[in-house]
Amino acid sequence: MIANFNADRALRLARETLQIEADAVAALAGRLDDEFVQAVQLTLNCSGRVVVSGIGKSGHIGRKVAATLASTGTPAFFVHPAEASHGDLGMVTRDDVLIAFSNSGETAELLSIVPIVKRIGAKLISVTGNPASTLAKLADAHLNAGVEKEACTLNLAPTASTTAALAMGDALAVAVLDARGFGEEDFARSHPGGALGRKLLTHVRDVMRSGNAVPKVRASTPLAQALMEITRKGMAMTAVVDPDDRLIGVFTDGDLRRLLETSHDWKTVPISEVMHRTPHTVGPDQLAVEAVQVMEANRINQMLVVDAEQHLVGALHIHDLTRAKVI
Template sequence: MSTTDYLTQGRRVLEIERAALATLEKNLDAQFSQACELMHYCQGRVVVTGMGKSGHIGGKIAATLASTGTPAFFVHPGEASHGDLGMITKQDVVLALSNSGETGEVVSIIPVLKRLNVPLIAMTGRPDSTLATLADVHVCVAVEEEACPLGLAPTASTTATLAMGDALAVSLLHARGFTADDFALSHPGGSLGKRLLLRVADIMHTGARIPMVPTGAITTDALLEMSRKGLGMTSIVDDNNKLLGIFTDGDLRRILDLRTDVHQTPIDQVMTAGCITATADMLAAEALQLMESRKINSLIVVDAQQQVIGAFNMHDILQSGVI
């Protein structure tokens, strides 16, 4: 095959799968809403099952449901008939996937589900199939053709099933009022969780580690404080620890260009008053955005009374893993 032939085949596949999704959207009906209702009000978990490629898609759907507020897990239908059916309780809802609706391993567990009175949602490409007719709710994922020219490898049908699973998960997310904070609670280990959960209070320097000099201090005193604390700046405060201004490496370069006598000049005369600050409950990701937009490398943290309670710089954010 030439390069042109590869591109032609690739575009053909994408066009077929795009058409499958368009058909899926057009055929969405009340059965979809009923499936959402069953899963929304389920007192247990959504148990997803499927064989072969449908099983792989089912695992992804279960993971998506679980991470968006709907407790769910995947059960292999072959293992279900050999003991794993014990994982399903009367409070659960089963979502069974099978393009043909006749997959033996899936159909064989239906009698047990009926005996337990467990609601069954079927997702198939054939509304007249055994699985579809025996289910309480049937969500149709029929496609006109597979992208595979042999009509054998599941391609467009698995794409349609995966997209329908996403539609169910996101619809339930909205119904539950699921928030970004809720999402972060189930993703605490990665950078996503850190971006959503980590706050300024978690990364700021506090107590004796805060660079701070009193009003009236000589500029050299401020330089020594900056060197000791290593944040590239120092805060200037009054007798009540209230923030008056900030002095940074950039300010130092500026006054040296002006040949200011750092041994004689009070810090109040060369500091930057009305500086940008952060609060302890601000998300670290928000603080990062603020620093990038203002082109600054460090922030002082203040409370509601404008008293200094912390400080941090870009290095602290990098160490936290927010980026």
């Protein structure tokens, strides 16, 4: 069958869909009560893991909620109810909490495993669209995610109901993570591959240049030789160190440009006479994002890395931080 496409109708239906689903989610706020508080407490007090289950579209929602819980400090995983009936129920222990998603609250596959879950001693949180359903009545805490109608023009396809169930699951996850005191660093640890993880977990030592890649000269080095070191190492600067490799200064391309504006011949002058004696530095154990903040605040593109005794241990360029996706 070839559909009769009408642009105006498509836009109208899209706007109606968004409005219906927005209204369905907004209506949930007024239903939150002691049952929600009980669900949060059950999740917080769970000494095992949170097991999420559902079938069909509710199963898809359950998988997402399980992933959200797991990434925000609550160990959680998804179990398909049909698979649970054929062995996977062995994953559930008395220390666990089962969160069951079912719009009708009468899903046969879920109801078949609930008695066993209860017998084991695990707690049950149900998320349904029917507070009078069997699943709701069996639950230790029930979250009402019911909607007046689906966004589907036939009022059949799960649309508003799945959106509401997802929002309710997110509300539970957010309340739990807040009660746990779950913060940015905790989030980064469970998302090491993400942008926040890179920012909060990457240290200067992870991205700095070290060894022969670090430009450095002694205080007595003539400026001309220091310029050769700057060119070889490609960092637009060189560190100046004492015989014990302690940092005593820095000389940059910017310093050179300022010297060239004068009429003196600086080639044979020792680098110690033209260097900056108080360079910006960072420690190897500091977060790379802290180095970025110092660079941005001082409008510089490179920094030297020193240890607690001011020994030169590395160098950091803004490009190193960009390649590491810290910025």
